[in-house]
Amino acid sequence: xxxxxxxxxxxxxxxxxPVVTAEFAEILSHDALAxxxxxxxxxxxxxxxxxxxxxxxxxxxxxxxxxxxxxxTKQVREGDWKVAPLPKALECRRVEITGPVEAKMIINxxxxxxxxxxxxxxxxxxxxxxxxxQGQVNLRRAIRRELVLEQGGKTYRLNDKIAVMQIRPRGWHxxxxxxxxxxxxxxxxxxxxxxxxxxNAKEQVARGAGPFYYLPKMESHLExxxxxxxxxxxxxxxxxxxxxxxxxxxxxxILATFELEEILYELREHSAGLNAGRxxxxxxxxxxxxxxxxFCLANRGAITMEVPFMRSYALALVKACHKRGAPAIGGMSAxxxxxxxxxxxxxxxxxxxxxxxxxxxxxxxxxxxxHPGLVSIxxxxxxxxxxxxxxxxxxxxxxxxxGAADLLNFQPExxxxxxxxxxxINVGIHYLGAWLAGNGCVPIHDLMEDAATAEIxxxxxxxxIRSPKGKLDDGxxxxxxxVRELIPQELAKVKATVxxxxxxxxxAAQIFEQMSTQESFAEFxxxxxxxxxx
Numbered sequence: 001x002x003x004x005x006x007x008x009x010x011x012x013x014x015x016x017x018p019v020v021t022a023e024f025a026e027i028l029s030h031d032a033l034a035x036x037x038x039x040x041x042x043x044x045x046x047x048x049x050x051x052x053x054x055x056x057x058x059x060x061x062x063x064x065x066x067x068x069x070x071x072x073t074k075q076v077r078e079g080d081w082k083v084a085p086l087p088k089a090l091e092c093r094r095v096e097i098t099g100p101v102e103a104k105m106i107i108n109x110x111x112x113x114x115x116x117x118x119x120x121x122x123x124x125x126x127x128x129x130x131x132x133x134q135g136q137v138n139l140r141r142a143i144r145r146e147l148v149l150e151q152g153g154k155t156y157r158l159n160d161k162i163a164v165m166q167i168r169p170r171g172w173h174x175x176x177x178x179x180x181x182x183x184x185x186x187x188x189x190x191x192x193x194x195x196x197x198x199x200n201a202k203e204q205v206a207r208g209a210g211p212f213y214y215l216p217k218m219e220s221h222l223e224x225x226x227x228x229x230x231x232x233x234x235x236x237x238x239x240x241x242x243x244x245x246x247x248x249x250x251x252x253x254i255l256a257t258f259e260l261e262e263i264l265y266e267l268r269e270h271s272a273g274l275n276a277g278r279x280x281x282x283x284x285x286x287x288x289x290x291x292x293x294x295f296c297l298a299n300r301g302a303i304t305m306e307v308p309f310m311r312s313y314a315l316a317l318v319k320a321c322h323k324r325g326a327p328a329i330g331g332m333s334a335x336x337x338x339x340x341x342x343x344x345x346x347x348x349x350x351x352x353x354x355x356x357x358x359x360x361x362x363x364x365x366x367x368x369x370x371h372p373g374l375v376s377i378x379x380x381x382x383x384x385x386x387x388x389x390x391x392x393x394x395x396x397x398x399x400x401x402x403g404a405a406d407l408l409n410f411q412p413e414x415x416x417x418x419x420x421x422x423x424x425i426n427v428g429i430h431y432l433g434a435w436l437a438g439n440g441c442v443p444i445h446d447l448m449e450d451a452a453t454a455e456i457x458x459x460x461x462x463x464x465i466r467s468p469k470g471k472l473d474d475g476x477x478x479x480x481x482x483v484r485e486l487i488p489q490e491l492a493k494v495k496a497t498v499x500x501x502x503x504x505x506x507x508a509a510q511i512f513e514q515m516s517t518q519e520s521f522a523e524f525x526x527x528x529x530x531x532x533x534x
Contacts, residue, residue, distance in 0.1 A: 170187075426444075
C-alpha cells in the first residue's frame with residue numbers, strides 16, 4: 001500500500017515506507033505525525049548541536065583531555081534539592097525485565113512477575129520500519145489490555161496483574177529515515193516518543209501507571225535538558241499537567257557519570273532516577289579512550305561489576321540518586337537460563353544471584369533481568385535486603401567517596417586471549433547477522449546479547465589492533481591480519497549454529513571486518529547498519 005495515498009499527512013511531512021495494515025495508518029495519524037513534526041521543528045537544531053558537541057568532545061579526548069566534574073555546575077552538586085515525588089506505580093521496582101516491542105515478548109514480560117517492564121525501541125530491537133511501527137501497534141493494544149497472540153497452537157494473553165510499563169525510545173544519535181519533516185529526517189527518539197505518547201499517555205494516566213520512559217545513551221546534562229523540554233512541550237500540547245511524565249536515565253557513558261546529579265537536576269520534575277547500563281558503559285569507555293596508548297581493557301568476560309572503574313561507577317550512581325530522593329536501578333546481567341545442561345544452568349543462576357545480591361547490598365532499589373525465568377531469583381535477592389520496603393532510597397551512602405581517578409581506574413588490562421578475541425569476532429558476526437535479519441535481541445553462547453554487547457566486541461578488536469598493549473597472553477600482537485584470519489573460521493561456526501538462511505551473516509562478517517580493521521572508528525555500529533535495512 002502506498003504511504004502517500006493512505007495517510008493524511010501534515011504539511012511538510014513525508015512518510016517513505018509502506019503502510020501495511022489499517023493499524024499502521026492509525027498509528028501514523030495526521031495528529032500524531034503533527035506532534036512529531038512540531039517537536040522536530042522546535043528541537044532538531046538543538047539535537048544536532050548536541051551531537052556536534054559530542055564530536056568535538058571526542059576529539060579533545062583523543063588529544064588527551066580527561067573527563068572532569070564541571071566547575072560551572074558546582075552549585076547544582078552542592079545545592080539542597082530533590083527530584084519530584086514518585087508516583088505510586090514507580091515506588092517499587094525491585095525487578096525490572098526488558099525486551100523488544102515484539103508481541104510475544106511484551107505479553108511474557110508483562111506476565112513475568114516483575115515489578116516493571118522496560119519495553120524497548122532501542123538496543124534490543126532492530127529498528128526496521130515494520131518493527132518500529134508494529135511495536136507501536138503492540139504497545140497500543142497492550143496498554144488497553146487488548147494484546148492477544150496466537151502462535152504455535154498457543155494463545156498468549158495478558159494476566160490480570162501485570163508489570164508497570166516503561167518505554168525506551170531510541171537515543172539522540174539515531175534518525176528515523178522513513179519520516180521526513182521539511183525534507184529532513186526526524187530523530188528516532190522523537191519519532192518513538194511522540195507516537196507512543198500521543199496515542200497512549202492519557203490512557204496510561206487513566207489506568208494509573210504512566211506515561212513512563214527510559215532515556216538512553218546521554219553524555220551530558222544538556223542532553224537531559226533537551227528531553228525535559230520535549231516532555232514539557234508534549235504535555236502542554238495534549239493538555240497534560242507538566243510532571244506527569246516520569247523518566248529514568250540509563251547511565252551508559254563514562255561522561256554522564258561525571259554529571260549524575262546534574263542530569264537528575266535537569267529532569268527533576270520528570271525524574272524516576274538512574275539506571276546502571278553496564279554494557280554500553282564499557283563500550284563508552286573503550287570508545288572515549290580508544291587512542292590512549294595507556295588504555296587497554298582485558299577480555300570482555302573479565303570486565304565485571306567488581307573491577308575498579310565499574311565498582312566506582314556503580315556506587316557513585318547509588319549515592320547520587322539517593323541524595324536526591326531518586327531510585328537507583330541496577331543494570332543487566334546477560335546470563336539466561338540454560339536448557340538441557342543442569343550444571344551450566346545452575347552456574348548461570350548462581351551468577352544472577354551474585355549480581356543481584358551485590359546490587360541490593362550496595363543500595364540499589366532494583367535491577368534488570370533479560371528473561372522471565374530469572375525474575376523470581378532476582379526478586380528473592382532484593383527482598384532479602386529490602387524486606388517489605390518498596391525501595392531503600394532512604395539509604396544515602398554518604399560513606400561512598402568516588403573521585404575522577406576512581407572512575408578512570410581502568411583495570412584489568414589482562415588477560416587478552418585468543419579465545420577472547422575469537423569470542424568477540426563470533427559474537428559480533430552472530431549479532432550483526434541477526435540484527436540485519438530483523439532481530440535485535442539474540443541468545444548467543446548462553447548470554448542475551450543486544451547492540452551494546454556487540455559494540456564491545458567490535459570496539460575491543462579495533463582497539464586491541466591499535467594499542468601497544470593489545471597482545472595475546474601468548475605474546476602475539478592482535479593485528480588486522482590475525483583478525484582477518486579468524487573471521488572466516490568464526491563465521492563458519494556461527495553458520496553451523498544458526499542454520500537456515502545465513503545470507504545476512506556473510507554480510508555481517510564483511511561489516512565486522514571492515515569496522516574492526518579500518519583506520520577510522522565508527523561511533524556506533526548501528527549507524528551504518530541502519531542504512532542497510534528496510
